[in-house]
Amino acid sequence: MDELSVQREDLAQVIRLALSEQNEDVRLFVARLVRKYRNSDPKLAEQLDLFLQTKSATKSRSPLRKASKREAPVEEVLPIDDESRLSLIKVFHDEPDRETPLMSESLEDILNQLIEERRQIDRLLAAGLEPTRSAIFVGPPGVGKTLTARWIAAQLRVPFYTLDLTAVMSSFLGRSGSNLRAALDFAKRGPCVLLLDEIDAIAKKRSDDSDIGELKRLVTVILQEVDDWQASGLLLAATNHPELIDPAIWRRFDLNINFDLPEPHSIKEALKRFLGPDYAMFSSWIDVLIFAFEGQSFSDIERTIQRFRRALVLGICTDSELIEEFIQGRVSGMEHKLRIELAVKLAEKSSMSQHAISNSTGVSRDTIRKHSNQHKA
Numbered sequence: 001m002d003e004l005s006v007q008r009e010d011l012a013q014v015i016r017l018a019l020s021e022q023n024e025d026v027r028l029f030v031a032r033l034v035r036k037y038r039n040s041d042p043k044l045a046e047q048l049d050l051f052l053q054t055k056s057a058t059k060s061r062s063p064l065r066k067a068s069k070r071e072a073p074v075e076e077v078l079p080i081d082d083e084s085r086l087s088l089i090k091v092f093h094d095e096p097d098r099e100t101p102l103m104s105e106s107l108e109d110i111l112n113q114l115i116e117e118r119r120q121i122d123r124l125l126a127a128g129l130e131p132t133r134s135a136i137f138v139g140p141p142g143v144g145k146t147l148t149a150r151w152i153a154a155q156l157r158v159p160f161y162t163l164d165l166t167a168v169m170s171s172f173l174g175r176s177g178s179n180l181r182a183a184l185d186f187a188k189r190g191p192c193v194l195l196l197d198e199i200d201a202i203a204k205k206r207s208d209d210s211d212i213g214e215l216k217r218l219v220t221v222i223l224q225e226v227d228d229w230q231a232s233g234l235l236l237a238a239t240n241h242p243e244l245i246d247p248a249i250w251r252r253f254d255l256n257i258n259f260d261l262p263e264p265h266s267i268k269e270a271l272k273r274f275l276g277p278d279y280a281m282f283s284s285w286i287d288v289l290i291f292a293f294e295g296q297s298f299s300d301i302e303r304t305i306q307r308f309r310r311a312l313v314l315g316i317c318t319d320s321e322l323i324e325e326f327i328q329g330r331v332s333g334m335e336h337k338l339r340i341e342l343a344v345k346l347a348e349k350s351s352m353s354q355h356a357i358s359n360s361t362g363v364s365r366d367t368i369r370k371h372s373n374q375h376k377a
Contacts, residue, residue, distance in 0.1 A: 003040070010036075028112050035105055079182040083175065086167035088183040094154035101144045101151050102262065102270050102298050110257055111148065115155050118234065132254045134226055134235040136199070138242050139259030142297030145238040146197060148259075152234070153193035161187050162195045165202065176202075177217050184225045191232045196222075199237040200244040219246050226252040267293050267301065274305040278312065285323050287349045291342055292330045320352065327360045336363075343368045 010033055018026050030048055037045040078087040103111070117124060117131035124131055137145040146162070153160035168179045180202070187194040196202075202218045226249075229235045237253065239245060250256065262270060267290045272279055282289070293301050308322050317325075327346070331339050343363040346352050354365045 028116075031108070079179075079186045081167045081175070081179055084167060086164065088164055088167045088179055089186060090162045090164055092150060092153070092160040092162075094150060094160065096154050096157060098151055098154040101147045102266060102273065103144065103148065104260065104263060104266055107257070107259065110255075111152065114234075114255075115152060118156050121231070130231045132234070133229050133231055134253045135237075135255035135257055136250070136253045137236060137238040137257050137259055139240070140261060140297060141240050142299030143259040143261060144298055145259050146195065149193060149195045149236045149238065152236075156191075156193065156234070158191045158193060158233075160193050160195070162197055165198060168202070177221050180218060180221050181225070184221075187235075188230055188233060193234045193236060196235070196237040198239065199249070200239045200241045203237075203245050203249050219249070223248055223252055261295060262293075262298060262301075264290050264294065266298075270298055270301050271305065274302050275309070278309055281312070281319055282308075284350060285319065288323065288327075288342070288345050291345055292327060320350075323350075324352070324356065324360050331361050339363050340367060340371055344371050347372050 014026060014029060014033075030051065034045050034049045037048070078089055078091065080087050114132055114135070121131050137149065139145055149162075150160045163180075163183055168183065169176050184194070199222075202215065203222050204215055204219070226235065235253075237249075268286065271282075271286060271289060271293075275282055293304075296304075304326065308319070308326075311317055311322060312319065327342065331342065334342070339361050340363050343357050343361040346357045346361070347354060347368055352360075354368050357363070357368060358365050
C-alpha cells in the first residue's frame with residue numbers, strides 16, 4: 001500500500017472517531033500518528049503535535065457540558081482504623097482533562113491499551129475475554145507512578161483510591177489484616193482504580209525472618225484479594241523496591257510495568273512543560289540541560305527548573321549563572337569521559353568562555369579545544 005493510501009486510511013479513521021464524538025479516542029489516535037509520521041513526514045508530525053498541545057491547553061469552559069459527563073461524587077463513608085480513627089483510603093475525583101503524565105512512547109502504548117480495554121469491556125466480554133484486572137508499576141521514585149495511576153482513573157471517569165499505609169498498619173496484632181480487607185472491600189463496591197502504593201512495605205518476601213508474622217499475614221490477604229478482584233475495577237500497585245516483594249505477588253498481578261528514568265527525548269518534553277513561558281529564555285541551553293539531567297527523575301527535573309524560574313523572577317541571578325552553578329553540582333559524580341562530553345557541548349551550544357567551562361566542569365581548556373576540533377572534523 002502506497003503512502004497516499006495509508007494517509008487516506010488514517011484520515012478516514014480520524015473522521016470516523018470525530019463524528020462518533022469519541023474525543024479522547026481522537027486524541028490517542030492523533031498521538032499515534034505523530035509517532036508514525038515523525039520520520040517519514042516530520043512536517044505533518046509537527047503540525048499534528050501542535051494541534052494536540054493546543055487541545056491539551058484548552059480546558060472546557062462549559063459547566064453544563066462537564067456536569068452532563070460527570071455527576072458530582074456522592075459523599076462516601078470511608079473505612080477507618082478503629083484505633084486511630086484515620087481513614088484507610090484517600091479518595092480523588094479528577095476530570096478527564098487532567099494533564100497527561102510525562103512518559104516514554106512504549107509506556108504510553110501499554111497504558112493506552114489498558115484504558116481502551118476498560119472503555120470497550122463489553123466487546124472483550126462478548127469475545128470471552130476479560131480486561132486487565134491488575135498491574136504493578138515498578139520504578140525509582142519521581143518517575144510518575146502515582147501520577148499515572150491517578151491519570152488512568154481520570155481517563156476512565158472513575159474514582160481514584162489510594163491505600164493509606166499509615167492508617168492500615170495498626171499497632172494491634174491482627175488488626176492490620178482486617179484494615180487491609182476493609183479497604184479492599186470498600187474499593188470493590190463499584191468501578192474504580194485502587195493503588196496500593198509502596199506495596200513492598202506490606203508484601204515483603206515471606207522468607208524474610210526479620211519480619212513479624214503480621215506482615216506475612218498481609219501478604220496472604222493481598223494474594224487472596226488479587227485473585228478475587230473484580231473486572232469492573234482496576235487494582236494497581238507501585239514499588240521502588242521490587243527485590244523486596246514476595247515472588248507470589250508477581251505471579252498474581254496481570255501486568256508488571258516498568259517506569260524507567262527519562263530518556264533524552266522525554267527530558268526535552270519535560271523541559272518544555274516545566275519551563276513554560278520561560279522556555280525561550282533557556283533555548284540555547286536545552287541540549288546542555290538534556291545531557292546534564294540524564295539519570296534524574298521527572299520530579300528531580302521539575303524541582304530544579306522551578307528553582308531556576310523563581311531565581312529569575314526575583315532577579316537573584318542570570319540564566320548563565322544558574323546553569324553554571326547547576327553544572328558544577330552535577331559534574332561531581334560524573335566520569336571524566338562524560339565531563340569532557342559536557343564541556344564540548346557547552347563550548348558548542350552556549351556562549352560560555354572556555355575558561356568558565358573549564359571552571360564549571362573541571363576539564364582543561366586544552367582538552368576542550370582538542371575534543372571540540374575532533375568533533376567538528
